[in-house]
Amino acid sequence: xxxxxxxxxxxxxxxxxxxxxxxxxxxxxxxxxxxxxxxxxxxxxxxxxxxxxxxxxxxxxxxxxxxxxxxxxxxxxxxxxxxxxxxxxxxxxxxxxxxxxxxxxxxxxxxxxxxxxxxxxxxxxxxxxxxxxxxxxxxxxxxxxxxxxxxxxxxxxxxxxxxxxxxxxxxxxxxxxxxxxxxxxxxxxxxxxxxxxxxxxxxxxxxxxxxxxxxxxxxxxxxxxxxxxxxxxxxxxxxxxxxxxxxxxxxxxxxxxxxxxxxxxxxxxxxxxxxxxxxxxxxxxxxxxxxxxxxxxxxxxxxxxxxxxxxxxxxxxxxxxxxxxxxxxxxxxxxxxxxxxxxxxxxxxxxxxxxxxxxxxxxxxxxxxxxxxxxxxxxxxxxxxxxxx
DNA sequence: TCTGGGGTCCTAGGACCC
DNA sequence: TCTGGGGTCCTAGGACCC
Numbered sequence: 001x002x003x004x005x006x007x008x009x010x011x012x013x014x015x016x017x018x019x020x021x022x023x024x025x026x027x028x029x030x031x032x033x034x035x036x037x038x039x040x041x042x043x044x045x046x047x048x049x050x051x052x053x054x055x056x057x058x059x060x061x062x063x064x065x066x067x068x069x070x071x072x073x074x075x076x077x078x079x080x081x082x083x084x085x086x087x088x089x090x091x092x093x094x095x096x097x098x099x100x101x102x103x104x105x106x107x108x109x110x111x112x113x114x115x116x117x118x119x120x121x122x123x124x125x126x127x128x129x130x131x132x133x134x135x136x137x138x139x140x141x142x143x144x145x146x147x148x149x150x151x152x153x154x155x156x157x158x159x160x161x162x163x164x165x166x167x168x169x170x171x172x173x174x175x176x177x178x179x180x181x182x183x184x185x186x187x188x189x190x191x192x193x194x195x196x197x198x199x200x201x202x203x204x205x206x207x208x209x210x211x212x213x214x215x216x217x218x219x220x221x222x223x224x225x226x227x228x229x230x231x232x233x234x235x236x237x238x239x240x241x242x243x244x245x246x247x248x249x250x251x252x253x254x255x256x257x258x259x260x261x262x263x264x265x266x267x268x269x270x271x272x273x274x275x276x277x278x279x280x281x282x283x284x285x286x287x288x289x290x291x292x293x294x295x296x297x298x299x300x301x302x303x304x305x306x307x308x309x310x311x312x313x314x315x316x317x318x319x320x321x322x323x324x325x326x327x328x329x330x331x332x333x334x335x336x337x338x339x340x341x342x343x344x345x346x347x348x349x350x351x352x353x354x355x356x357x358x359x360x361x362x363x364x365x366x367x368x369x370x371x372x373x374x375x376x377x378x379x380x381x382x383x384x385x386x387x388x389x
Numbered sequence: 390t391c392t393g394g395g396g397t398c399c400t401a402g403g404a405c406c407c
Numbered sequence: 408t409c410t411g412g413g414g415t416c417c418t419a420g421g422a423c424c425c
Contacts, residue, residue: 034393041393043425056425062390102425186423219399220422240397248394285417295392299419336394 002167004110004120007142007150008091008127010084011159013104014044017083018073020136029054029070036064036072039250043075047159083135090130094123099236107147107236124162145170146232151183170230174201182227183235189224192216204228245275246287246338254293254331261335265318268337273311277369280345282307286317289336290325300325301340308339310365 010016014032019025029049033056034040042058052067063070084103092098094117097109110120117123124141131139142153144165156177157163165173179185179193179201192215198204204212205228213221226233247268255261265288276282286308287301300321308314318337326332 059390059392188422217400250393301418303417
């Protein structure tokens with residue numbers, strides 16, 4: 001039985017939701033993202049906005065320069081999650097093998113569903129119609145013999161597309177793409193490939209894996225070698241090795257004020273701990289991220305012998321790392337803080353045989369989280385976060 | 390053009406252990 | 408004295424994706 005993988009990708013998702021919720025925006029350049037005038041970027045934009053050369057991740061200032069009459073809207077993540085859920089519920093109906101990749105993307109495996117549902121492209125059409133009816137949003141679908149090609153296929157058909165890569169025609173399809181179209185190939189890789197005189201997919205295919213690996217590293221070499229042959233390089237893994245939870249903040253103006261920075265770190269410490277407790281997860285590693293005015297970025301991390309049990313210990317480790325990294329006078333653009341190596345609360349560990357010193361503090365955190373959950377509109381926070389707010 | 394925020398995975402070097 | 412080999416953990420940085 002030939003495998004049929006289906007990749008589904010919602011078109012210009014955030015912008016489409018806005019256009020659907022506000023019909024007066026239909027047919028107009030809608031740009032969802034940071035406030036024009038600020039330091040943010042475009043999160044998503046409608047196809048009408050793309051005509052101006054606007055795309056996601058573009059600095060919002062540049063987007064504004066290109067399209068003064070654009071409709072600039074803030075990100076309403078809660079609403080997008082809501083719409084996304086209702087659409088994913090439709091998609092799930094068509095296969096027991098469902099994998100959501102992000103807020104606007106999912107895979108289903110349609111292998112062997114022909115008898116029950118009809119031909120895969122018929123199923124895809126049904127999904128497209130139902131999503132349009134229920135959510136007013138167009139979706140692009142790619143059908144292919146594997147996950148990697150299905151993703152490229154949905155991209156090839158955008159917007160409102162339905163594109164199939166037949167078994168046996170993998171390389172033929174890939175030859176119609178550019179190197180940049182390959183998932184996993186970015187700016188740096190393009191530059192490195194150029195040094196080998198590789199500027200298209202056919203040429204890339206003519207290189208042995210060893211040469212690519214020596215140029216790009218073992219994993220990247222193997223990845224590309226497989227990708228250009230239409231062999232799935234394995235983009236979908238079921239087990240995530242190193243889960244992390246983090247928050248970061250770009251200041252509206254670069255800052256040298258340690259109090260300013262400490263306040264942000266303290267705030268993030270609390271929200272990270274709440275998330276850990278909420279999700280019943282734990283971690284031993286705290287990391288910080290610093291970005292200076294020239295955009296140079298540094299990270300530092302520390303792994304403790306014990307599981308983190310309270311936000312104070314996240315905060316004190318963050319401060320320690322921050323003091324180690326920062327010279328005290330270079331203005332800071334961004335500060336980030338998080339925990340990595342996150343595992344489930346019941347993840348076994350020998351050290352747990354011993355009593356951990358911070359248990360009491362953890363109880364306090366858990367209580368705060370519970371109260372927050374019950375009383376959503378009550379602001380409960382630490383006294384030190386309240387000044388100047 | 391002047392660059393968000395939340396992630397994952399890879400690499401390379403050093404420490405440490407057997 | 409002039410030097411192993413493998414495994415694992417930790418750290419910092421980098422590439423890429425949505």
